Amino acid sequence: MKVKKLLKKGAESEIYLIEWYGHDAVSKIRLSKKYRHHYIDLILRKQRTLHEANIISSAKIIGVETPFIYFLNSNNFEIIMEYIHGNILKDNFSPEYCVELGKIVGKLHFYNIIHGDITTSNFILVPQNRLVVIDFGLSFFSERLEDKAADIRLFKEILNSIHVEHFETSFENFLLGYAEVYGKRSLKIFNTVNEIEQRGRYSR
Ligand SMILES: Nc1ncnc2c1ncn2[C@@H]1O[C@H](COP(=O)(O)OP(=O)(O)O)[C@@H](O)[C@H]1O
Numbered sequence: 001m002k003v004k005k006l007l008k009k010g011a012e013s014e015i016y017l018i019e020w021y022g023h024d025a026v027s028k029i030r031l032s033k034k035y036r037h038h039y040i041d042l043i044l045r046k047q048r049t050l051h052e053a054n055i056i057s058s059a060k061i062i063g064v065e066t067p068f069i070y071f072l073n074s075n076n077f078e079i080i081m082e083y084i085h086g087n088i089l090k091d092n093f094s095p096e097y098c099v100e101l102g103k104i105v106g107k108l109h110f111y112n113i114i115h116g117d118i119t120t121s122n123f124i125l126v127p128q129n130r131l132v133v134i135d136f137g138l139s140f141f142s143e144r145l146e147d148k149a150a151d152i153r154l155f156k157e158i159l160n161s162i163h164v165e166h167f168e169t170s171f172e173n174f175l176l177g178y179a180e181v182y183g184k185r186s187l188k189i190f191n192t193v194n195e196i197e198q199r200g201r202y203s204r
């Protein structure tokens with residue numbers, strides 16, 4: 001394994017571009033948190049590394065494009081995965097892509113996978129306008145409407161702050177794609193999104 005460069009250093013993890021048996025790959029290493037007790041920190045990082053790899057694979061099984069996991073080294077808090085060649089959606093944004101994005105999130109939710117961080121930085125645009133989902137670091141399994149609604153609500157906020165000039169069409173497209181995949185019961189979830197927003201307004 002050869003490290004080529006550091007792609008990103010966040011609060012939770014470091015992402016390296018590496019060479020893995022002659023191919024580009026990504027190594028995601030979960031970082032320690034100084035404020036945690038040392039043993040708790042080791043246990044949590046190990047659990048979360050396993051959990052993230054598990055959800056990346058679960059999403060792939062239901063037909064959502066995610067990076068292939070090449071290697072899991074939970075003792076080192078490391079996931080080695082396929083490097084997705086493309087640009088993050090944020091840098092190449094257009095409202096049309098939101099239909100596909102909505103379909104992806106609808107499918108994840110249909111199978112009770114809550115991504116937890118639906119931002120345009122966590123989708124990579126690849127040839128033929130396909131989107132690959134990354135960063136399942138905050139993901140979890142849940143059947144609850146509220147959890148699905150909160151996932152959508154976060155994305156709505158992202159659109160409204162980062163892509164605000166295309167907000168209306170983008171969000172409509174997202175809902176269209178979502179409803180197409182999730183079906184009639186998506187209405188209940190959309191209503192819950194509105195309820196959460198109302199609550200936010202009254203508590204201000
Ligand atoms: N499999 C991958 N292929 C290509 N780029 C990736 C991959 N995983 C992560 N990246 C790049 O690294 C950035 C951070 O990775 P991410 O998993 O989102 O970590 P974080 O939890 O720090 O947001 C992404 O926005 C993307 O640019």
Ligand SMILES: [Mg+2]
Pocket residue numbers: 121122135
């Ligand atoms: Mg991310």
